[in-house]
Amino acid sequence: MTSPLPSRFHDLVPAALRRAWAAAGHCPDLDLYALFRARRIADPHATAVIDAHGGISYAELDRRARCLAAGLARAGIRPGDVVGVQLPNTGAAVAADLAVAALGAVVLPFPVGRGGREALSLLGRSRARAVIAATVYRGVEHARELAALSRRSDELADLRVVIAAGPGPAPEGCVSLDDLVRTDASAFTAARPDPDTAARILVSSGSESEPKMVAYSHNALAGGRGNALARLLRDTVPPRCLFLVPLASAFGSSGTAVTLARHGGSLVLLDRFTPDAALDAILAHRPTHVLGVPTMVRIMLDRLPDRAEVPTGLTALVLGGSALDAATHDEARRAFGCAVVNFYGSADGVNCHGGTDYRPDRAGPGITVGRPDPGVCEIRIAPLPGAPADRREAPSGEPGEIIARGPMTPLCYVGAPELNLRYRTEDGWVRTGDLGALDADGTLRVIGRLKDIVIRGGANISPAEVEGELSSHPDIRDVLCVGFPDPLMGERLAACVVPRPDRKPDLASLCAHLDARGLERRKHPERLLLVTDDLPLTPAGKPDRAALRARAAAEFPTEQGEFGG
Template sequence: MDLGQAQTRKSLVNRTSARYTDHVSADQRQAWAAAGHYPGQDLYSLFRGHVQRTPQAPAVLDAEGTVSYGELDQAARRLAAGLVQLGIVPGDVVAVQLPNARLACAVDLAVAAVGAVVLPFPLGRGDRDAVSLLRRSEAVAVITVADHHGYPCAERIRKHADALPMLRAVIVAGDGAAKTPDCVPIEALAAATADEFVPRESDPDAPARILVTSGSEAEPKMVLYSHNALAGGRGAMMAGLHRGSPATMRNLFLVPLASAFGSSGTPVTLATLGGTLVLRPSFDAAGTLRTIAETRPTHLLGVPTMLRMLLDRPEIQDTDLSSLQAAVLGGAALDLDTARRAEELLGCTVVSLYGSADGVSCNSGLALYDGTVGRPDPAVADIRIVDPDGIELPGGATGEVVARGPMSPMSYLNSPELDASLRNPDGWTRTGDLGLIDDRGRLRIVGRRKDVVIRGGLNISPAEVESVLITHPAIRDVACVAVADPLYGERVCACVATSADLSLAEVTAHLAAAGMEPRKFPERLLLLAALPLSAAGKVDRQALRAQAANQGSGTTR
């Protein structure tokens, strides 16, 4: 690289760093650090500390077997050296779309080691989400697989290169990687020599990870977290769920490591706590029970729908589940009947974890679940209940849940409009959820102001689905609402104003043609002559929810 290229690259680095904003004041971050809530090291340095102390300790148990801390570090350092050879510098965004396995962990650590920012997002997202995330994050590289259940991930991203001017490399892993045109095989990246790589020690308050959440917006939100917020706030949350040394935690993640919930995997379980990750490439109930018996995890982390599927398996009665301390459930409300049944069949504590990528976390801990989500922990996040004007309400009063604490993210990436609407000037995050603090100081969630459907732990934006359905030539108007479901919690019903005899299959085919991921497809269809309106002239979603709840399954006119 000549001097002119170096100066250009330096200018790019400076512009990259300048776009990251922290909406929590430096004084407040320093106060949390002084209180001992932050480790004061970047994630890779924390991980290296565990490597140096216990290199033979198991880091990951996956479909290939066991990989130790020392072995995982060697893989991460080789990948980091390869990233440097590709021109990745501190502050660059590297997107990662990989299944739950050791490679995903090594890539996370490699990105941290070069001082870059990782943007993980789960496999199965359609073209729309993938391109949106890569474009808005200004990712310079993406690491994905050649094929996911017949879908050519790397090839599809490569075809959208013209819409992604910042993207310089698509790195491809898995079967068929060598045959994917215009992509860099992961083996070439990992061929670099680990011994020659010098890790970068990053500022612990610098950005480390972008969490993706599908809320009420039409595009997925991207939430920027620092090293300290992940290792400190999220680390304290996870450590508080374990009896004994944090290093003895053995966490079986049923959700993707690339999800917001799964971000307590590599950065927290491995880098912060020095524990062990137990991973399966995808969830299935029978396989999960076998994995529990074989690998002896201490914690099971998933969503209530997954728990219900496990409890319905007849072989659960004969499976050795004695290693489990807790089943930690997030992503959707947990009912008491499911919790009691799980406590009986699993023989462990059931923890209801309330939280989001936006910067809030509270859980019921290792006590008997009582329908609340526990007492807020100031080492994780302070929680207040406020009125519509942001004034704190007294105990027992219902209002909006707002949060700020050591786990608070820096900002919504490249989205000043979200920062303006969802963060206040003091760094508190508005959740859109309604709750109250009871006389025992416990948080109870009673509803939500956000218009979002939660299907088995997946947040689905009605606005996103509606924006595509309205382009169907036979649809005059559309509103998507939630209908209750005993397995998934909620499903999406598309309420469509049309004179045509549309079928649910025709509606979902239209969404598929637009590149939307199947998990967001409506599973109910209500055909109407017109959508009902409220007195204010807006679509009456409450009336639609009532109609949808009464229609049963399938399509109804």
């Protein structure tokens, strides 16, 4: 029986378009659990997950998921309900994904490390009915904290049960995940929800005052997002994907729904990233694909000279979250002996990459990322404010806001109708908030975030453009540029730099390098912030620009900078 779509997950894409994408073969048109179940039946003994506890077959993972689904149903969870999941990268997190899908409910994963205040916001705004959380993770008692919040906060009035995942007795006010998994599932019958209804809520990394939540359907995940990964796979070889980012992140949604359900592959999981653990996992488990962010790869490259064995056999390093500089791209390609693919994408509903043979063109503003795939999403460039009122698209090569629509387009924002008004159009397009251009041959060029633009004395500076030029400086391993407030100019630009070992770049050398690269002097950074460890990352694994902006604002006095002309 098809489950009704809750009104808060209203699809902002016309229904006829959704059906046209399915008819064109861009979507499998099955719910996620049905797709997974078909894989389990076809090859029950194949390895589905490898985590710190060992390997889990498709048959065993299915057994755990069905038992948990039956236990959740016994706890009162029904089709259409939202179930939060705050777990590290483990087989338990994957089983939770599948159990919620089997119920016809909607999973809301969010990474461990997000604090109680943010969890309260996510669970409250989504009207979650249950949450599965780690008993203890790196000293934080997530389940106990959420149970306490549910007792004293009116924002969690819909929350019925907190489920504790981990060894030992469940904290007060919690139900044990182990007890639920022991539920007899012999009489359990999986739901068969409409594949165009909500399956998962993706959480952004928090560019708004509160993290955005975006509802995705079964088809948008297995279809649109599944097609993005499909272009990186070798024929007839199921993917074996090592996830260095949390499965609970937007990038991590390519885990259960895409790698397992859509492509019948295997997940290799680390409960947290360290460079040595990542390199050990590549050597031990021989993944075909490694999914992470550029900062992680830079850290791993620094560790390689100290190791006796170099990882080989990869098909691709698949990197998202931020732009990858040319120097790291080429170094990683040599060191790992595989393709290096830099995804452009976001939870809001856009994705583009050039495939395993693509080499980005660094000439011109921003970075080229490839041609949009209609099986993922169509991409257009909307004119910036001030353009003629009758102009719907920016001319070829002219920058504007990137907008997208296609099989991966999400349903809507959750618990935030104002975001639907701001970022969605009447005919289903997503306004990404990214600045970009389409070259004459249809290649997408990404220039930066509109909101990250630093306005210095009335002139716009794209931090991404400056970062791209600084990344080739011989003394720099990693760099982000951020704005900090200034009473005279409004904002100034700071370069936050992680130096290469035994190097200590100064501001003059950075500006000389930019001069040599031909970057206009008005775009040069006016302060240098040396970061002695690594650039900070958000819990979702992305570079934490907000933390660096705060640090720059605190460290630099609000006075005229070196290049205040």
